[in-house]
Amino acid sequence: MCDDFIHQGVTHDPTVSRRAFIVGSAATVVLSSAIGTAEAKVVEKDVNVTMSSGGVSDSALFYPEGKGSWPAVLIWTDILGLRPIFREMGHRLAAEGYVVLVPNPFYRNAKAPVVDGSFDFSKPEDRAKVMPLAAALTADANISDAKSYTDFLDQQPQTDKNKKMGVQGYCMGGPLTFRTAATVPNRIGAAATFHGGGLVTDKPDSPHLLIPRMKAEVLCCVAANDDKRDPLAKDKLKEAFAEAHLRATVEVFEGCNHGWTVRGSQVYNEAGAERAWSELTALYKRNLK
Template sequence: MKQDIDIKTADGMAKAAVFRPDNGASAGSGVIFYMDAMGPRASLYEMAQRLADAGHIVLLPDLFYRFGAYGPFDGSAFGNPASRETIMTMLRGTTQQMTRNDSAAFLDALSAAGAKGPAGVVGYCMGGARALTAAAAYPDRIAAAASFHGGNLASEAEDSPHRLAADIKARVYVGAAGIDNSFPPEQSARLAEALRTGGVDHIIENYVGMSHGWTVPDHGVYDETGAERHWKRLLNLFDEALA
């Protein structure tokens, strides 16, 4: 069941959707779903509902709310030069620090929606780094964090999530695309070292043969077998860490 809401942040009003189980499952724990760069849309709503039906209250916020109305885009948007430029403008204009600050309001919105206990976070593409950053920023409120085909998780940038590893108390799962220029092997090794040195309970798993975006149904590189594997890993993480 999807419910549209508005969340007041320090910078304005963020549109978001709250999902509760449609299948009669009881929902106690909350999860923030950090979008990919194409923004909230039918395919992400489908994924959020599946996560809710596993027994969670799921919040899917529009991270690009500062730009007002846009799109709608889908997984093919990067193939259109005009759409790509619009998306990149919003991506460059929505910093990690902005989403980090917003995440306090997102966590409060989850609690207001009825979520109990520490939350989980999951992010895809650009959302992967934001999920890990949120886990570091709110260690007492986030117990599990997952990233799938997240880009630049251990880059040279000052706001790269790997620099925050020592602040993370959550269990972490990173599902890396086997073919992904935004998260090459050297970044995977750097992230693994940071998480291990920081004492973080974590798994980094390489999905061989999968391309960036393989989990999202409206992407041209969507792979059903790989997507189902991702669901098993994600649901298991939340079942164990949010129980």
């Protein structure tokens, strides 16, 4: 599915601890103060989402502690799936005032985490662990799953259904983000991709062809080495967004390579990741209302 778009940055380092992430992100929470206090507490739950295509998706749900309702966000992971670093992203986003679902995209074939211990995509034996899982994620499967996950979020009492929903995706989660925004356009008000793989292809089901069906504002944060490999992709995205009269930002992050936003990746770039996060939260503040 996306081996052509995965670079040396797709690694997993289990030594990156949850504690280190929370401490490291605390300053950002102080600065953003999205829900008024750096001490905002978050409820984290393991949930089972009944899927319309059959089966159950083991997922993680996060929302601010206390009474109230908030806009919902769906996070699509990269090819290594639901694991601690993406739980930490969900926790951080929920602390800023959102109900966040991080599903296991590979629920059809395996429970999360699908990667145990260290992982390096450059090694054939490691690639063999995940590529068959990714191959099962067809466009039709993406569309079906998008409906199930957004329906689940709207069923949560913490979700403010009067406000638009957000969706964001990393690497292979980029196409899933586009398909979600096109599948439930009346619910998705903002969509963001980070080093999205295969957003523009020459196939009839290329994600960029779905842009006319979207109603969301879109943010596409492009890795510098992805842009170097396919410099025309960003131009095709910009053209498609303009023709659809959608507000969109397609930005190449110079000095940031594929995987730069995911802590634990060998190409993780903290400054670039924090800038991408700031653009993401600004996108949500503008549109999830």
